[in-house]
Amino acid sequence: MIPISWFLIFSAALFCIGLFGVLARKNTIGMLMGVELMLNAVNINLLAFWAYRYAGQMNGLVFVAIVFAAAAAEAAVGLALIISVYRRRTTVMADELNLMKG
């Protein structure tokens, strides 16, 4: 049996990769991908705890399915925003999108 810590370490690593991607990528699509990675890291965490602690119950799976749905919705909204930004500004580089500057 694989110890649970392996899953947790793996998901932490995946989360950090995603976080790094969000923080370091200049391309907003890349940032969106990073967010997906982070979400999936969370999913792995959830599934790991579910499998090791509550394997008899459905809750863990359902929880993850809901996260997937949220992630899909987020990706759809995100991509739509990116496309709309691209149409207006002809760029998707995060550092060129500085309309929020105070």
Added chain:
Amino acid sequence: MNMDLLIWLIPLPPLLAFAAIVLFTNRSKALSHSLAIGAAGLSWLASMVVFFTAVGREELAKHPLGVDLKVNWLPLGDGAFKIGVQVDPLSAVILFFVAWTVLMIFVYSVGYHNFGQPAGDHDKPGLPPHGATVKVKGHGHQVPSVEPMYSRFFAMISLFAFGMFLLVVTDNLLTLYMAWEIMGLCSYLLIGFWYAKPSARDAAVKAFLTTRVGDMFMLLGMAALYKMTGTLNYQEILANPTVLEMLASQAAPVLGLSWAGLIGILIFMGTVGKSAQFPLHVWLPDAMEGPTPVSAMIHAATMVSAGVYLSIRFFPLISAGWDGGGALTPAMMTLAVVGAVTALFAATIAVAQNDIKRVLAYSTISQLGYMIAALGVGAYVAAAFHLVTHAFFKALLFLGSGSVIHGMEHGVLHTHQHIDPQDMQHMGGLRKKMPVTFWTFLAGGLALSGFPLVTAGFWSKDEILSGAFNGGHVWVFVILALAALLTAFYTARQITLTFLGQARSEAAEHASESRAVMTAPLVVLAFFAITAGWVGIPKAFPGLGGLVPNWFEEFVGEMLLVHGEAAHHSLVPLITSLVVALGGLALGWWVYRDVRAGQKDPLQKPLGPVYTLLQNKYYFDELYGATVVRFSRWVSEVFTDRWLDRGVIDGILHGIAAAGLWLGGVLRNGFDLPVINRFLGDTVVAGGTRKLGAETSKIQTGRLQQYMLMGLAVVLAASAIIYFFFVMA
């Protein structure tokens, strides 16, 4: 080696090859195609081992290979949805031709995409290669150039091969559906392989959306089946007389059908989409925009065959309640009508097409209709037999046409003549320039038209005709015989226009034979196009019957729970199939034997407006454009956008906004201006806040990622505080 495990492993190598090419080797063309062909070879090897083991197994239909190894795939309320593999006689024969055609087409693709040639002068990814200039002894020389997206092509066809193998070896409808959709995706991607061409893009979208219509119904059928039986496993439904009887006897709430009839028709709708049956046939001819190996593999030999395979697989359900003779069930009637109509209708269109690949595309539609019609009249074995032989000779014909186009493109590059290399009007006389292509194409063409005794197509087509005749369905028999006549006619037309006579363009005079890597697969497939029929010679056939055992009938016929009445072999269908095949071929040759360059089609005059109608494919694209497409546009543009979105929803929002504006005006004049602005505004609060704001706005850089970094810092700081002050304490 464990046979169950081996069956599981069949689809795997192409998937791994796909991943490896996409992730690692896409920069190296040689490595990419080696991986793809190696993977296809491994799958081929495993398939052959499984096939020959299956052939040697007694009572294979009752005890298929591979059923002992199942995995729990989806946990459900009680128990789990299991998936597994199985190889019964039907999957075994499908596996045989899929493995062969896939491997041959993979090898052929290397030559088709000009591996080893220089990169083109102006080639761009997303467009077919235009040729490169090579200096030979000081002066420039145009030669074909290598495909810019070579590795991408091999990655995609590998993924496709994975889907096809998975579809064949799976033991339940759900996995089949997944493989089905994987293939749909690959079909979309590969039709649109040259995505910079608008026509290819449109064709890809059209193929995807049209098949989706069928898939939607199929999904409904699958849901209904699961609801009624609680399983999607083939053995538990299709080899189980109690379940079939239950489905056949309970009435469904639609159109007075039984559940078996309703589910059968819904699942058959999936076939209609995937195998391009009338009325969803419109996508297949346009799909010829893709590279020719794709047309051969996906749109002739494997994916469209998968649609027919689905119907053959669910034949026990479709025919539930049928006793082997007598009246057809409503579902079978649907199959017979759709299949027969498609067979004849597509064959008529093929007569008036000039694009070498489009003729073959309509021919494919027509032949698939043949199989569906055979299934509809209960000729189960004949349908499966024709499926196998057709896959071989149609893949051969497509690859042959690819070779012809290649040769013509060579001529075009050589002569700088601006003509369409796919148009048969510009060909002619190619038999001397391209002998291997000619002889193999001839073998495929004769098999397609059912040339008597030697070719595979004769035996399978004859069996379908005799199945329809002996079952007493004379109208199906007559329609199919007419379609066979037309098939022989347009095949002879195609061969005559392409290979015989004199060259009708300069490019055709300078066409040259393709490389061995392209012609070798042609020879292999030609071998099967001739011999694949000899395993199914009916016992009752005059003269030859009984010399060779009718292995196919015994092997695949074992699948049926209810056997049709023993075929009393009548001479009528045999004579008919001889007459239509030879007559059609002779007629086609006679009409087109000396067409000159620039001359119109000899049929144009006698047929008149009918010819125009055929050439425009009965205006089906225009009809769908004027109805379905326009309706969808109306719904989205007028109904949803203009009325619902901008009228109703925006109207309500504008009303709310107007109310808000009014309230705002009241508050502004009564409270804001006198109290806030004058009393607090300019004096105490605003001044201080402005100063504060000016100081803090420096961190508002507008850069999203710096905000996030700050957020991260705050979270870390907060975590540290909580940890040190609350957890440690």
